[in-house]
Amino acid sequence: MRLLKFLSWTCVALLSAVLLGFSGTYLYLSPSLPSVETLRNVRMQVPLRVYSADGKLIAEFGEMRRSPIHFADIPQDFVDALLAAEDDNFAHHYGVDVKSLMRAAAQLLKSGQIQTGGSTITMQVAKNFFLSNERSFSRKINEILLALQIERTLDKNAILELYVNKIYLGNRAYGIEAAAQIYYGKSIGELSLAQLAMIAGLPKAPSRYNPVVNPERAKIRRDWILARMYELGKIDQQRYQSALAEAVEVRQQAASPPELEAPYVAEMARAEIVGRFGSDAYTEGYRVHTSVRSDLQTAANRALREGLLAYDQRHGYRGPEQRLAGLDLAGWQAKLAEQRTLGGLEPAVVTRIDGDGIQVLTRAGSEERVDWQSMKWARPHLNTNSLGRLPGKPADVVRTGDLIRVQRQDDGSLRFVQLPQAQGALVSLDPADGAIRALIGGFSFEQSNYNRATQAKRQPGSSFKPFVYSAALDKGFTAASLINDAPIEFVDPYTGEIWRPKNDNNTFLGPIRMREALFKSRNLVSIRLLQEIGIGYALDYSKRFSLPPEELPRNFSLALGTANLTPLEVTTGYAVFANGGYRVQPYLITRIDNRDGEPLFLANPPRVPDRQMPPSTPQATAAALPDTSSDANASAAEPVAEAPIPAERVLDPRTAYIMTNMLQDVIARGTGRRAMSLGRSDLAGKTGTTNEQKDSWFAGYNGDFVTTAWSGFDQPQSLGRHEYGGTVALPIWIEYMGVALKDRPMHLPPEPDGLLRLRIDPATGRAATAGASGAFFELFNKDAPPQPAQEVSSSFQDNFGSEPAPVPIDLF
Structure with missing residues (x-):
């Protein structure tokens, strides 16, 4: 009896010591423990996502790929698989599984090393949200205490939801929805039982059981989980066997694969959001909706790339990117793995040559055929203006081992191409409010992320002339005014240097009407107009088109387009003509939502009156965007709806x-006659070519879209002796506008009041006399009608609608 009493009291003492130890530990550690109440409103890091106007995903930015999911959307099969793998007693314990802890302690005593942590899912939530990955007894005790608190605060479903959205699952995937997208390209709800079991096996060791890197080890883990599910009665024999038989087929991809290729647009949106929200832009789950339409952006991508390829092929083949004749198949594959697909052009190595074409090895490891027909263009490039002889057979173009580029066609065949050296850009706006409908800033963003649409300051050449002509019309000139297309000479009073501008073909037409001078793009007429209206007036007038005054030269070369403007700036200027005289500002972002889909910002750009906002473009005030400089939790702000802002009229509608x-x-x-191929009568525009053909432009519009295409080399050099705005830029514009305007009715701004149509004499530009030969109708502002008919002397005098002021011009 004494022995029994001793043992009983000893047990009581030991139990009391343990309880006192736990109580003391709790009292000591609990004040420093974080509040688990924060888990009720936890904000996980969610990447920034950019969308098109029609809801297509353009890009995702952020260190962590995460798409939070609600518990109700988690498949039951995944819940069963996860619990079978991680915590099959989850439904019955209160945050701590004593058996698991005892098992972990026994392993520690036996081996002297920590084998497993004995953690429940609740303990892992405590560690993931509040603690580090340090392996120590103090951290484990904190983990246990926090788990107990979490179980008292949250229900089991909420704990599981936190866990599956927080855990790291490899390849930058955080949470099960992101993992499903990365490994299978599907939502978690679309996966099979075997695939769900595969993802459920990742939390234990994401790198070890990664199905992309270690498919065999991942399959072993998957099959073990399926067996556990079968043992626990979660699946029947038939489902178990079917899942075991399913092959491991995964391929790493973006967490949310882009549905629309628009990387230049994505970068513009990203930069603007970072400017507004700072580093929170990458973690707060903002959803940015842009004004870009997916169909138009796809058309812009294709038009620019095909236009640059066409120009490139006109100037011959420059040879392979590398010669790999000394390597074997493995060496070729290794070199191909180092290359990237750029602008849709895939790298390939020539493996065999015959009379009808070539065989090439692609990055995918397959050998495919390239037909000789697609290679016949490849005359040797000698210089910008010279080509070698036409090739007669494939062997005249390539050799075995050449690293080349191929383009996959719609029918799956490959076309022989090369990476263009010339670059380009295309911008398309809605002239009613400045919404950017399509934008591409180069052949390939991967090749160069320099956005030529918004950053490249280039001379617009003759595409600038409409701004000068418009100023002249408001200064009293008419479309029928006669201007002398004759040589002109300027002498610099300080240096004595002489400037003798000329027309592109070095010819002179003498007296010519303004309308004819514009469509024939006569340089000397533009200079005379600028000289008559005055440089100061022209510079001030250019502000109506939102042209940056600091980029406009204060000399007569301005008339020839020697300003430095981006394609976006030129397009913005032309929008004033396209909408009937209103100034609009280009904008890209139409809406910003927080992670819960609540709007933080709704665009409300100035808009041309009587033009309705399209359904995809919400209206609210830009001023409603919260100021995040002093408020880190900006997502709580609400936008303030306002009435649409009318655009300012800056040009007489006439x-x-x-x-x-x-x-x-x-x-x-x-010079824009090629655009007649679109079969439309509502198109207007102007070509532009700079000295030595360094820049090629076409800016044009109808009432629905105003679009500018530009092409040139990043380091300015000649595009070639016979390359102009009408040969390089205009075909790009035509290709894009053909898609943009397909099935749309003719549309231009309506004719305003105050216009006259009068018959004029083509020889004098004055009102035609009765029975005058060749007379035709011209359009006039009723406040500036043509001069009355009169006899014209044999010596020409410039007709500006009034007596011209003396100007220092030497005619010869």
Whole structure:
């Protein structure tokens, strides 16, 4: 009896010591433990996502790939698989599984090393949200105490939801939805039982059981989980066997694969959001909706790339990117793995040559055929203006081991191409409010992320002339005014240097009407107009088109387009003509939502009156965007709806209409005639080519879209002796506008009041006399009608609608 009493009291003492130890530990550690109440409103890091106007995902930015999911959306099969793998007693314990802890302690005593932590899912939530990965007894005790608190605060479903959204599952995937997208390209709800079991096996060791890196080890882990599910009665024999038989087929991909290729647009949106929200932009789950339409962006991508490829092929083949003749198949594959697909052009190595084409090895490891027909263009490039002889057979173009580029066609076949050296850009706006509908800033963002649409300051050449002509119309000139297309000479009073501008073909037409001078793009007429209206007036007038004054030269070369403007700035200027005289500002972001889909910002750009906002473009005030500089939790702010802002009229609608009418003649009768292939009568625009053909432009519009295409080399050099705005940029514009305007009715701003159509004498530009030969109708502002008919002397005098002021011009 004494022995029994001793043992009983000893047990009581030991139990009391343990309880006192736990109590003391709790009292000591609990004040420093974080509050688990924060888990009720936890904000996990969610990446920034950018979307098109029609809801297509363009890009995702952020260190962590995460797409939080609600418990109700988690498949039951995944819950069963996860619990079978991690914590099959989850439903019955209170945060701590004593048996698991005892098992872990026994392993520690036996081996002297920590084998397993004995952690429940609740303990892992405590560690993931509040603690580090340090392996120590103090951290484990904190983990246990926090787990007990979590179980008292949250229900089991909420704990599981926190866990599956927080855990790291390899390849930058955080949470099960991101993992499903990365490994299978599907949502978690679309996965099979075997695939769900595969993801459930990742939390234990994401790198070891990664199905991309270690498919065999991942399969072993998957099959073990399936067996555990079968043992626990979660699946029947048939489902178990079917899942075991399923092959491991995964391929790493982006967490949310882009549905629309628009990397330049994505970067513009990212930069703007970072400017507004700072580093929170990458973690707060902002959803940015842009004004870009997916169909138009796809058309812009194709138009620019095909236009640059066409130009490139006109100037011959420069040879392979590398010669790999000394390598074997493994060496070729290794070299191909180092290359990237750029602008849709895939790297390939020539493996065999015959009379009808070549065989190439692709990055995917397959050998495919390239037909000789797609190689016939490849005359040797000698220089910008010279080519070698036409090739007669494939062996004249390539050799075995050449690293080349191929382009996959719609039918799956490969076309022989090379990476263009010339670059380009295309911008398309809605002239009603400045919404950017499509934008591409180069052949390939992967090749160069320099956005030429918004950053490249280039000379617009003759595409600048409509701004000068518009100023002249408002200064009293008319479309029928006669201007002398004759040599002109300027002497610098300080240096004595002489400037003798000339027309591109070095010819002179003498007296010519303004309309004809514009569609024939006569340089000397533009200079005379600028000289007559005055440089100061022209510079001040250019502000109406939002042209940056610091980029406009204060000399007569301004008339020839020697300003430094981006394609976006030129497009913005042309929008004033396209909408009937209103100034609009280009914008990209239409809406910013927080992670819960609540709007933080709704765009409300100035808009042309009587033009309705499209359904995809919400209205609210830009000022509603919260100031995040002092408030880190900006997502709680609400936008304030406001009435639409009317755009400012900056141009007489009659002037805008006459300019559009004159620019229609550029397409119908002038340097833009190729655009007639679209079969539309509502197109207006102007080509532009700079000295030595360093820049090629076409800016044009109808009432729905105003679009500018530019092409040139990043380091300015000649595009070639016979390359102009009408040969390089215009085909790009035509290809894009053909898609943009397909099935759309004709549309231009309506004719305003105050215009006259009068018959004029083509020889004098004055009102025609009765029975005058060749007379035709011209469009006039009723406040500036043509001069009355009169006899014209044999010696020409410039007709500006009034007596011209003396100007220092030497005619010869």
